[in-house]
Amino acid sequence: MLAVLRGADAELTNYKSGIDVTWGGTKGTDYQEEYLYHDKLLYDQKIVYLRDTTTITMAHNARNNANYHVTDGGRQIIGANGVDSLPGTGDEGVIRYKLDRDRQDSMKWANNTAGTQTSLVLPAYTAPFRLADLTYDGIVPVVGTVGSNGGNIASRSAYYFRGIRDSVAPSSGPGDEWHVLSYADDDRSFLQARSTATGNFIDQAFYASDGKTVLLVVNPKTPCLTLRVPGAVGTGQFYTTPAKAYWTPKIVPQTSYISGNVTIEITNLYGTNVFYRINGSGATPFIDAGGPSVTLSQADFPNTGATANTLEYYYAGNQAFTKTRTIMREPLFPSAGEPHGNYLWVDAAGYTKVTQRITRAPYSGQYLNYRNRGDFSGQLDWDGNANLGRRNAGANGGSHALKNAFVAKIEGFNFTRTGGSKSHGRYAKEMLLESPRNIDPLGFEMQHSADAIPNRELHYRGYYDANPMLEGIFAYDIMIANFKSTQVAGGITPIEDHFIRDRFAGFAYEAMQWSAGMTALDAPGMWGGARMMTAVSIAMIMRDYSSPYYGTSGFGTIQTKYPLCPYENDQLTWKEALFDGNKTKTTYPNLKWYTGISDNGNESLFFSQGEVAGGVTFDAGHWRDKVSYFSFGLMGTHLATWANMAKLWGAGKTDPLLELGIAKGTAGTLLGGKDAPPAADRFPMLTVLNSRWLGAATNALAWTQSLPANDNNSDDKSMQDAGVFGFAWYDDQALPPAGPSSLRTSP
Numbered sequence: 155m156l157a158v159l160r161g162a163d164a165e166l167t168n169y170k171s172g173i174d175v176t177w178g179g180t181k182g183t184d185y186q187e188e189y190l191y192h193d194k195l196l197y198d199q200k201i202v203y204l205r206d207t208t209t210i211t212m213a214h215n216a217r218n219n220a221n222y223h224v225t226d227g228g229r230q231i232i233g234a235n236g237v238d239s240l241p242g243t244g245d246e247g248v249i250r251y252k253l254d255r256d257r258q259d260s261m262k263w264a265n266n267t268a269g270t271q272t273s274l275v276l277p278a279y280t281a282p283f284r285l286a287d288l289t290y291d292g293i294v295p296v297v298g299t300v301g302s303n304g305g306n307i308a309s310r311s312a313y314y315f316r317g318i319r320d321s322v323a324p325s326s327g328p329g330d331e332w333h334v335l336s337y338a339d340d341d342r343s344f345l346q347a348r349s350t351a352t353g354n355f356i357d358q359a360f361y362a363s364d365g366k367t368v369l370l371v372v373n374p375k376t377p378c379l380t381l382r383v384p385g386a387v388g389t390g391q392f393y394t395t396p397a398k399a400y401w402t403p404k405i406v407p408q409t410s411y412i413s414g415n416v417t418i419e420i421t422n423l424y425g426t427n428v429f430y431r432i433n434g435s436g437a438t439p440f441i442d443a444g445g446p447s448v449t450l451s452q453a454d455f456p457n458t459g460a461t462a463n464t465l466e467y468y469y470a471g472n473q474a475f476t477k478t479r480t481i482m483r484e485p486l487f488p489s490a491g492e493p494h495g496n497y498l499w500v501d502a503a504g505y506t507k508v509t510q511r512i513t514r515a516p517y518s519g520q521y522l523n524y525r526n527r528g529d530f531s532g533q534l535d536w537d538g539n540a541n542l543g544r545r546n547a548g549a550n551g552g553s554h555a556l557k558n559a560f561v562a563k564i565e566g567f568n569f570t571r572t573g574g575s576k577s578h579g580r581y582a583k584e585m586l587l588e589s590p591r592n593i594d595p596l597g598f599e600m601q602h603s604a605d606a607i608p609n610r611e612l613h614y615r616g617y618y619d620a621n622p623m624l625e626g627i628f629a630y631d632i633m634i635a636n637f638k639s640t641q642v643a644g645g646i647t648p649i650e651d652h653f654i655r656d657r658f659a660g661f662a663y664e665a666m667q668w669s670a671g672m673t674a675l676d677a678p679g680m681w682g683g684a685r686m687m688t689a690v691s692i693a694m695i696m697r698d699y700s701s702p703y704y705g706t707s708g709f710g711t712i713q714t715k716y717p718l719c720p721y722e723n724d725q726l727t728w729k730e731a732l733f734d735g736n737k738t739k740t741t742y743p744n745l746k747w748y749t750g751i752s753d754n755g756n757e758s759l760f761f762s763q764g765e766v767a768g769g770v771t772f773d774a775g776h777w778r779d780k781v782s783y784f785s786f787g788l789m790g791t792h793l794a795t796w797a798n799m800a801k802l803w804g805a806g807k808t809d810p811l812l813e814l815g816i817a818k819g820t821a822g823t824l825l826g827g828k829d830a831p832p833a834a835d836r837f838p839m840l841t842v843l844n845s846r847w848l849g850a851a852t853n854a855l856a857w858t859q860s861l862p863a864n865d866n867n868s869d870d871k872s873m874q875d876a877g878v879f880g881f882a883w884y885d886d887q888a889l890p891p892a893g894p895s896s897l898r899t900s901p
Contacts (some may be wrong), residue, residue, distance in 0.1 A: 306745040432465055700712045
């Protein structure tokens with residue numbers, strides 16, 4: 155196991171980052187932590203209650219990584235002492251940090267190559283510090299300051315948010331003061347030196363790494379809750395919902411889901427007695443714990459299933475600041491009311507066709523690779539990286555999850571390949587749990603193509619970034635329909651279901667933020683468009699999802715809308731913002747952009763009739779960027795998946811320019827507006843070669859099937875790009891047509 159800087163606190167962890175943050179003084183007096191998930195190796199997000207005089211210390215740990223050039227080994231774990239393993243030589247990276255600043259994107263985690271951004275670079279960590287000593291802009295003290303800085307909200311450089319106050323019952327007035335501590339590594343200096351020494355160019359966009367955030371409650375007016383699974387090997391599970399979404403200045407009430415043996419400690423840093431009551435109301439008396447802390451067990455919460463428990467608590471002298479935590483003991487599956495299991499193949503008849511396809515070319519070879527090989531299924535790589543607390547363990551987990559879930563659906567949850575260490579079903583579950591979204595989205599708001607973003611694992615090129623979540627959501631659909639813990643031993647539990655759904659919801663929320671122009675890139679283009687299209691699939695599959703921190707799907711019966719989620723004034727569901735295309739667009743920080751297939755004017759992905767680019771006039775349906783980006787390795791997968799899902803589960807919706815683009819692409823007449831001169835190209839687009847696009851099937855089916863197996867445009871090769879979607883949506887027998895399939899609005 156990798157070493158963790160713990161100090162005197164054996165519970166303290168700092169996984170998913172190469173930087174340890176520790177708190178000075180005595181636990182329970184100077185600080186107390188609440189972790190949000192029972193398995194910290196997967197997800198050790200925490201809320202820290204602390205005094206403003208508590209020291210905060212930072213140091214590198216064994217998971218410290220840097221973004222080397224791909225020919226120099228790619229992203230590498232370099233350890234606490236850097237590449238040379240010697241302390242203090244400068245190749246460990248410079249730790250930088252900031253407090254708060256939601257809605258501001260101008261500060262930098264590292265200077266650019268030219269060195270012209272010095273004034274914008276965040277301060278370096280040099281020694282332990284206290285919140286009591288920190289200021290905003292060298293003037294305004296951090297502690298005691300909440301709300302905006304008074305700048306113009308339309309300016310992402312002049313405006314930012316400071317601390318945030320929550321509201322506590324019964325007064326619903328100003329409560330605890332919250333701050334966001336963000337930190338990351340500036341690797342510019344030693345990466346530039348390495349680039350010079352090796353001759354390998356390293357883009358300035360990779361100059362930062364190891365980003366993470368921690369929520370702080372300073373000088374708390376309320377006690378802290380700490381959930382634990384007791385014992386060396388506990389059987390319990392818990393998940394507590396986020397108090398805050400990234401880059402959104404809002405604190406929301408939290409819910410804790412508990413199952414099995416779980417304890418909840420209530421701790422007052424100031425030493426006076428804690429008072430609490432469970433499921434009380436009105437004149438129901440509070441219980442005096444008789445000291446500054448008390449530990450409750452799951453047995454103290456009588457309600458189970460869909461019936462909530464309420465835990466109210468305060469400390470002596472501060473009853474006006476009584477906080478309430480909702481406790482759901484042995485909760486139901488949040489997915490229980492949704493139809494699941496058929497989003498790929500529609501129904502039992504469609505699934506039967508899939509099982510028939512895997513026995514013949516071009517499907518059979520790909521299926522056998524997923525079934526029998528550890529490299530194609532991602533299992534070999536997973537065995538060496540997962541469950542170690544590393545930030546790179548789940549970088550491709552979503553994509554591999556679908557392969558493993560698909561084989562588990564065909565062969566059974568417990569099917570294990572020869573030489574495999576566990577079943578495909580267990581791999582798929584692990585890959586859903588150790589999602590790339592267990593890494594904080596620190597840096598989402600920045601310029602993805604040029605800024606040094608500390609979490610490049612999430613924010614690089616949107617058509618790549620979205621793939622794990624796109625394939626992951628279909629893996630989730632298969633797994634939650636067939637392999638819950640009530641169906642198979644080792645299946646997904648209700649706690650895990652809540653946790654997994656919030657990982658996907660966080661991605662959808664980020665797509666909503668992009669629709670408000672909350673990145674320095676502004677218009678979505680291909681990168682944001684791919685993310686938004688993926689969010690549409692998430693919204694369709696998790697149709698009843700709704701939370702005050704990530705919002706509401708809108709494809710199901712629940713239509714609740716929440717303020718500041720993420721828009722400043724607009725209140726919209728994911729469906730309304732990302733799919734319907736009929737809500738009024740205004741300006742940042744409200745709804746500014748649609749998904750952009752054809753509905754963002756001259757920022758759309760496809761040309762409208764008569765648009766001019768590079769001196770060339772284009773017909774409707776040609777591709778605005780270089781035509782090569784239309785391929786399945788880049789945007790093609792996202793466009794084809796959106797098109798299938800919209801027709802199948804979006805009441806038959808189509809995008810007219812996308813339809814033209816599909817026709818041109820499969821016919822070999824598609825042009826790219828950024829090619830000089832534009833030259834037509836042809837694409838197999840396997841996953842639209844079905845009865846929903848008979849024209850495309852007529853254009854491309856015979857062509858792709860006629861090519862040699864080693865030709866990149868053959869259906870044999872194209873199945874590798876189509877992946878599991880190819881088994882469901884590529885119909886090699888689509889012609890002669892049997893008529894269009896019926897349109898559906900639910901599985």
